Amino acid sequence: MPAASSPVPSQPKGSALPTHVAIIMDGNGRWARQRGLPRIEGHRRGVETVRAIIDATRELGIRYLTLYAFSVENWNRPQDEVGALMGLLEYFLKRETKTLVKNRVRLLTIGRTHELPAVVRNQLEVAMKATAKFTENTLVLALNYGARTEVVDAARAYAAAVAAGKEKLNDSSWATFSRYLYTADLPDPDLVIRTSGETRVSNFLLLQGAYAEFIFSPVLWPDFTKADLATACAEFGRRERRYGQTSEQLKLAGTASSR
Numbered sequence: 248m249p250a251a252s253s254p255v256p257s258q259p260k261g262s263a264l265p266t267h268v269a270i271i272m273d274g275n276g277r278w279a280r281q282r283g284l285p286r287i288e289g290h291r292r293g294v295e296t297v298r299a300i301i302d303a304t305r306e307l308g309i310r311y312l313t314l315y316a317f318s319v320e321n322w323n324r325p326q327d328e329v330g331a332l333m334g335l336l337e338y339f340l341k342r343e344t345k346t347l348v349k350n351r352v353r354l355l356t357i358g359r360t361h362e363l364p365a366v367v368r369n370q371l372e373v374a375m376k377a378t379a380k381f382t383e384n385t386l387v388l389a390l391n392y393g394a395r396t397e398v399v400d401a402a403r404a405y406a407a408a409v410a411a412g413k414e415k416l417n418d419s420s421w422a423t424f425s426r427y428l429y430t431a432d433l434p435d436p437d438l439v440i441r442t443s444g445e446t447r448v449s450n451f452l453l454l455q456g457a458y459a460e461f462i463f464s465p466v467l468w469p470d471f472t473k474a475d476l477a478t479a480c481a482e483f484g485r486r487e488r489r490y491g492q493t494s495e496q497l498k499l500a501g502t503a504s505s506r
Contacts, residue, residue: 263483263484264307264308264309264480264483264484265309265436265437265438265460265480265483266309266310266311266434266437267309267310267311267312267313267433267434267435267436267437267438268304268309268311268312268313268436268437268438268439268440268476268479268480269312269313269314269315269436269438269439269440269451269452269456269459270300270312270313270314270315270439270440270441270442271315271439271440271441271442271448271449271451272293272296272297272314272315272316272442272468272471273441273442273443273445273467273468274289274442274443274444274466274467274468274469274470275289275290275292275293275467275468275469276289277289277443277467278292278293278467278468278469278470279292286328287328287331287335289469290331290332290335291335292469293468293469294335294338294339295469296468296469296470296471297314297339298343298346299472299473300312300314300471300473300476301352301386302350302473303472303473303476303477304384304476305350305352305384306473307473307476307477307480309480310383310384310385311384311385311387311433311434311436312384312385312386312387313357313386313387313388313389313433313436313452314386314387314388314389315389315392315449315451316336316388316389316390317332317336317358317389317390317391317392318389318391318392318393318449318450318451319358319359319391319392319393319396319450320393320449320450322391333363333364333366333367336367336370336390337366337367337370340367340370340371340373340374341370343374344370344373344374344377344378347374347377347378347386348377348378350384351378351381351383351384352378352381352383352384352385352386353378353379353380353381353382353384353385353386354371354374354375354378354385354386354387354388355375355385355386355387355388355433356371356375356387356388356389356390357387357388357389357390357392357397357429357430358389358390358391358392358393358396358397358429359391359392359396359400360390360391362391363390363391371390385433387430387433389451389452392429392451393450394450394451394452394453394454395450395453397428397429397454398428398454400427400429401424401427401428401429402427404427405419405423405424405427408427425454428454428455430452430455433455435455435456435457435458435459436452436455436456436459437459437460437483438459438460438461438462438479438480438483439451439452439456439459439460439461439462440461440462440463440464440476440479441461441462441463441464442464442466442467442468442471443464443465443466443467443468444463444464444465445463446463448461458488460482460483460486460488462479462482462483464479
């Protein structure tokens with residue numbers, strides 16, 4: 248579990264560009280099936296899309312990118328597919344660490360990564376250590392991640408902190424509890440995108456995405472491009488984020504801040 252720290256402010260109200268984009272990368276299998284290819288070919292093509300979208304976020308000025316790479320439920324897939332996914336993850340980390348360093352992109356993970364195969368954990372450690380000093384852009388891989396699992400782990404850690412006298416139960420608040428989530432040192436996502444046309448969030452950042460904007464793209468992940476990401480960001484910029492307030496209140500606040 249991450250150490251408790253002060254929460255990171257989320258996207259300022261009224262900003263046209265999301266600071267943090269989170270993506271549910273869906274559609275690899277369907278992409279392959281439509282072409283008469285094995286599912287693993289869809290996953291391989293999806294890895295190439297990951298490379299392109301990492302570059303696209305930097306070029307567009309998006310500072311944080313979180314990718315839902317492997318869920319806690321994905322262990323239930325056929326073992327040959329799970330093994331292939333772990334192999335692709337290891338391959339991606341070996342190939343891309345130098346590029347992340349060159350582009351000054353910090354790599355972080357969220358999820359129960361201690362349950363991943365040792366070879367993957369080792370590559371993750373190498374990549375995260377090599378990029379730890381960078382602050383300009385951050386890539387977060389959600390690996391063996393599930394929002395419900397995250398809440399269980401956070402509650403356990405918070406209870407332990409209370410028992411140790413580090414936290415006071417009667418003084419609990421969201422700001423306090425959120426410091427025990429996997430995402431303690433990250434801003435909440437401003438925009439959550441799911442590709443492939445599915446319209447569910449699949450146990451992904453359920454608490455952090457409470458005030459995020461959601462866009463469900465019909466594009467299968469292997470075909471998702473910088474242009475698709477830019478289109479989603481443009482749609483984000485057209486939306487009014489009220490955070491429980493009225494449009495009139497936001498307009499008055501905007502008028503006051505411009506004086």
